[in-house]
Amino acid sequence: MAVADRTAAIRPGDVLAFVTLRNEAFRLPFFLKYYRALGVNHFFVVDNASDDGGRDLLEGESDVSLWTTEASYRRSRFGIDWLNWLKFRHGHGHWTLTLDADEFLVYPFCDARPLSALCHWLDQSGIRSLGTLLLDMYPHGPLDGAHCPPGENPFKVAPWFDPGNYMVSQNPKYGNLWIQGGPRARIYFADTPEKAPSLNKIPLVKWDRKFVFVNSTHILLPRGLNLVFDEGGGEKLSGVLLHAKFLDSFHAKAAEEIERREHFAGGREYQAYHDVANGPHGLWCEWSERYINWRQLELLGLMSKGNWA
Amino acid sequence: MxxxxxxxxxxxxxxxxxxxxxxxxxxxxxxxxxxxxxxxxxxxxxxxxxxxxxxxxxxxxxxxxxxxxxxxxxxxxxxxxxxxxxxxxxxxxxxxxxxxxxxxxxxxxxxxxxxxxxxxxxxxxxxxxxxxxxxxxxxxxxxxxxxxxxxxxxxxxxxxxxxxxxxxxxxxxxxxxxxxxxxxxxxxxxxxxxxxxxxxxxxxxxxxxxxxxxxxxxxxxxxxxxxxxxxxxxxxxxxxxxxxxxxxxxxxxxxxxxxxxxxxxxxxxxxxxxxxxxxxxxxPPTNVAETAALIQVERTFSQAVIRRTRGRPGLIMAGRHPRPGFENGLTAAPYSVFHGFSDVFHGFEGWIARWTGARVHGHLFGPNGAEFHGAHREYAGALSAQAGLRDYDPEAFLRNLIWNTRGEHQSFLFAARDSQGVVPLLARDRNATIFVITGAWALPLLRDDLPIAEVRREAARNQKIEAAFLEQLRERQAQARVLVWSLLDFLERPAEHLQEVIDTLSPTEPHLVTELPAAKPMEGLGDFLQALRNAGMSPHLAGEAIDPPTWPGRGSRDDKHDQRQFLS
CATH class of the missing domain: 3.90.550 (Spore Coat Polysaccharide Biosynthesis Protein SpsA; Chain A)
Incomplete structure (x- = not known):
């Protein structure tokens, strides 16, 4: 059901962001601010039965088109079907970002070159999709102490990440990379690493009606869109999605998900998180790295400039 | 104009x-x-x-x-x-x-x-x-x-x-x-x-x-x-x-x-x-520091070409996943592996660290998890010591460790008891220098007081794993630099062989080794190996000498000084 349809304002060449969310009102002001600054021209939001006031907030934004639904999150495959449909309708021929409200794109030169520069370069290079690593960010200390007021940068309270423990393999069916690791693998999935969450994402795509996301933003069809990496030894331009999941809001969310049994495998993932994250250090360890800027991520090898210079 | x-x-x-x-x-x-x-x-x-x-x-x-x-x-x-x-x-x-x-x-x-x-x-x-x-x-x-x-x-x-x-x-x-x-x-x-x-x-x-x-x-x-x-x-x-x-x-x-x-x-x-x-x-006018600027422009754009075509060796990430054979180097930097040494010597890690200046870990692939330097539960890059995670992708584990510690030479201990999943990478990797004492697993068994049947079974298992390890190191595609001694050969002239190890690792700065690591007790090794043979198991990787050297090694004729230290 459309609450606010402002899609008529979209112009050719605009960069569009597509988001599904549920009860993330406190994140929205910073999320919108962050992506507006990068140069997103229009936001498509599918709100899944939020009751925290986020809907009202979004309704008032002139560059947001809002849909809302009560349908089950799981039955619509994590909102991807909704977004696929919206992209089919509105995304064709545009560069599109498909995001969760806690994902923040960082790419080489993002402090000096807006998304339109990136997309222009990708166009010139004949590249249709940009690969990223989903980088879990966390505080030093128990999650309950990491409070991020609305409008604030969540990475002020959660600036830490795992710099070098990622495992990469290739999915033979779709050709995409499968990346695992980070604090979640280190803490929660040490004995069942095959169940550790996927950290490979392809959020930025020059959309075409023929394209479709298969599984969250991990896998796309046609397969060629998943080949965002070089196989001959070189590096292709790639980015990082900073993941602001691990804040004090996390436990409430986890509890809710467990109750709803809606998320991945009936919320099993969330159950495990609950205990450890509130230890004295939380997810932090001695070798955690504190986020500075994109250059740091490039040097660490978590993203690459490719041949963008 | x-x-x-x-x-x-x-x-x-x-x-x-x-x-x-x-x-x-x-x-x-x-x-x-x-x-x-x-x-x-x-x-x-x-x-x-x-x-x-x-x-x-x-x-x-x-x-x-x-x-x-x-x-x-x-x-x-x-x-x-x-x-x-x-x-x-x-x-x-x-x-x-x-x-x-x-x-x-x-x-x-x-x-x-x-x-x-x-x-x-x-x-x-x-x-x-x-x-x-x-x-x-x-x-x-x-x-x-x-x-x-x-x-x-x-x-x-x-x-x-x-x-x-x-x-x-x-x-x-x-x-x-x-x-x-x-x-x-x-x-x-x-x-x-x-x-x-x-x-x-x-x-x-x-x-x-x-x-x-x-x-x-x-x-x-x-x-x-x-x-x-x-x-x-x-x-x-x-x-x-x-x-x-x-x-x-x-x-x-x-x-x-x-x-x-x-x-x-x-x-x-x-x-x-x-x-x-x-x-x-x-x-007008503008001032130009011409040569400096030219170098800067050239560097920026030639680096882009190298990055896009050759990439950073030893790095696998969202934008780089080379097909086998296209890695331009499987790991980011040289490192060394000591197979069997911890069974022969006490405190070998400390000794090799002193003589090479390298960062020396224990058994990184030990059955109970990675023995990082300093007994850390995590190490550089937030690598976890937990065995399950490490063995899920042992090649990524080692590749990450070497990448995360660029600029510092890494060494680690290895043995037939350790998780062997990393061996294919070790064998293919030009950056690996692997020192092997074969049959060293006999020493802890000698020191254990187990019934001969159990010892025999354990010895056979170790020898089988070690043979597979050696076979991979000798494969045609293998690129690692490998030095192998049998246990008995090594014990014959330990000072000489340890000198060889040091010379291999620092070829440009010759150090004459004047201090040797303490050996673990090995009285009765000859009898023990004979007992294994009598029980129907041939410990051939320990060495073929029919009459093994009685400790101290009778082979050292000219360097008595070293030998004495070796014993202490």
Whole structure:
């Protein structure tokens, strides 16, 4: 059901962001601010039965088109079907970002070159999709102490990440990379690493009606869109999605998900998180790295400039 | 000096207009050719914005295809029109709509005045150019190319291969020596008039119409044909990536462009407002630290080529996942592995660390998890010591460790008891130096007080794993540097072998080893090995000596001093 349809304002060449969310009102002001600054021209939001006031907030934004639904999150495959449909309708021929409200794109030169520069370069290079690593960010200390007021940068309270423990393999069916690791693998999935969450994402795509996301933003069809990496030894331009999941809001969310049994495998993932994250250090360890800027991520090898210079 | 400009534009015409205004205000005529494929509305608004500028004229529009004659035609007709319209014109420079003057035009004029009668055009004989892509250099001039490469790639490729197969070659026009170079030039009136008025111009044009990328060869060859005073250098800074696509300049290149010795730069991203603001309002003079700037520009763009084509060895990430054989190095840096040593010596880690300065870990692949240096639960990069995670992808574990500790040599202990999943990587890795004492597993068994049947089973298991390990190290594709001793061989002359280890790891700084690690107890080793044989198991990897050395090793004849320390 459309609450606010402002899609008529979209112009050719605009960069569009597509988001599904549920009860993330406190994140929205910073999320919108962050992506507006990068140069997103229009936001498509599918709100899944939020009751925290986020809907009202979004309704008032002139560059947001809002849909809302009560349908089950799981039955619509994590909102991807909704977004696929919206992209089919509105995304064709545009560069599109498909995001969760806690994902923040960082790419080489993002402090000096807006998304339109990136997309222009990708166009010139004949590249249709940009690969990223989903980088879990966390505080030093128990999650309950990491409070991020609305409008604030969540990475002020959660600036830490795992710099070098990622495992990469290739999915033979779709050709995409499968990346695992980070604090979640280190803490929660040490004995069942095959169940550790996927950290490979392809959020930025020059959309075409023929394209479709298969599984969250991990896998796309046609397969060629998943080949965002070089196989001959070189590096292709790639980015990082900073993941602001691990804040004090996390436990409430986890509890809710467990109750709803809606998320991945009936919320099993969330159950495990609950205990450890509130230890004295939380997810932090001695070798955690504190986020500075994109250059740091490039040097660490978590993203690459490719041949963008 | 009065230079005029031919500007070829096809997109971002608002940027092109800003440059045209600047040139016009500096008193230079500008003749703009806009690609016929550019949308009508965009052209109309561009035409409106430059129509009333003094000296700005618009060329009749033709459709331009990359790499075809149309570009030469547009630039040549433009030069002809400029020269005819203004008899005072001394030079014509060719620029594109995405070029930006990065020095004041007054400085450009002064530069031309300081070099009278000189043509600035990059012009290199085809044998010497390093930048041709796709194997076409000389063939650009000897084959024909009637199909547009960008729009009709298959026909283009087919036509090239047909001509190659049938050995079809064109005859070069009399006296023409093919030269190539950057498309952006600045030529004198005299040179252009000779080219434009040449009696055989029709024949030359006919020939160049079928040359590939004639805009990088037509003027570049003709200036040589007419023997003009050429400085082979483009006054336009333009960099190409490994596929021959031009690099784009952004706001963050401002400093680099300011320091460049060129007068123009291309291509500029149309949204680089800071660059446009900075360079459209320049006041002379500008200061240039030329060589430093040149090095900086070269480095930035040559690093991009290396990164895109070779990548960072030992790194696997979202943008880099090499197929087997394309890794350019499986790990980021050299490291060493000590197999069996911890069964022979007490405190071997500390000893080898003292003698090599390396970071020495315990059994990184031990059954109870990684024994990181300092018994850390995590290590560099937040690598976890937990066995389950490590054994899920042991190659990633080691690759990550070596990547995360770049700049520091890593060493670790290994044994047949350890998780063996990493062995295929170790064997293939040129960065690995692996020291192996085979059969060292016999020593802890000797010291254990287990029934012989159990010992026998355990010995057989260790020996089998170790044999598989050695087999992988000896495979044809193996690249690791490997030194192997059997236990009995090693015990025969331990000081000598440990010296060999140290020499292998630091070949440039010879250290005479004066202190040896303490040996673990090994009384009765000979009897023990014989007992295993009697129980029906042949411990051949421990060494074939029928009568093993009684401890201390009888082999050391000349270095008693070392031997004594070894015992202590």
């Amino acid at each position: 009065k230079p005029g400009f031919v500007m070829l534009a096809h997109e971002a015409l608002d940027c092109a207009a800003q440059v045209a205004i600047l040139l016009s205000e500096a008193g230079c005529p500008v003749h703009v050719h806009v690609d016929r494929r550019t949308r009508k509305a965009e052209f109309a608004s561009f035409a409106r914005s430059v129509r009333d500028l003094p000296g700005v004229t618009l060329a009749p529009r033709i459709a331009c295809d990359w790499g075809t004659w149309s570009l030469v035609q547009a630039s040549r007709d433009g030069a002809e029109a400029l020269l005819a319209a203004d008899p005072d014109l001394t030079h014509v420079a060719l620029i594109s709509g995405s070029c930006l003057p990065i020095k004041p035009i007054e400085e450009f004029k002064a530069f031309l005045a300081a070099h009278p009668g000189t043509d600035f055009i990059e012009s290199v004989t085809i044998g010497d150019v390093p930048w041709t892509k796709g194997g076409l250099s000389e063939e650009r001039f000897t084959l024909t190319f009637p199909f547009a490469w960008k729009r009709r790639r298959r026909l283009f490729d087919l036509w090239v291969s047909l001509q190659r197969r049938f050995g079809r070659r064109r005859r070069l026009p009399e006296g023409l020596s093919p030269h190539m170079g950057s498309q952006w030039w600045c030529l004198t009136r005299e040179t252009l008039e000779i080219i434009l008025e040449a009696p055989d111009r029709a024949a030359l044009d006919r020939y160049f119409r079928r040359v590939w990328i004639p805009d990088e060869g037509y003027f570049q060859s003709l200036v040589r044909l007419y023997d003009r005073k050429v400085v082979s250098r483009s006054l336009t800074l333009s960099k190409f990536d490994f596929l021959g696509k031009p690099h784009i300049f952004y706001d963050d290149h401002l400093l680099m462009l300011r320091q460049s010795s060129a007068f123009f730069a291309r291509k500029i991203w149309p949204g680089a407002h800071r660059l446009y603001r900075a360079f459209l309002h320049l006041k």
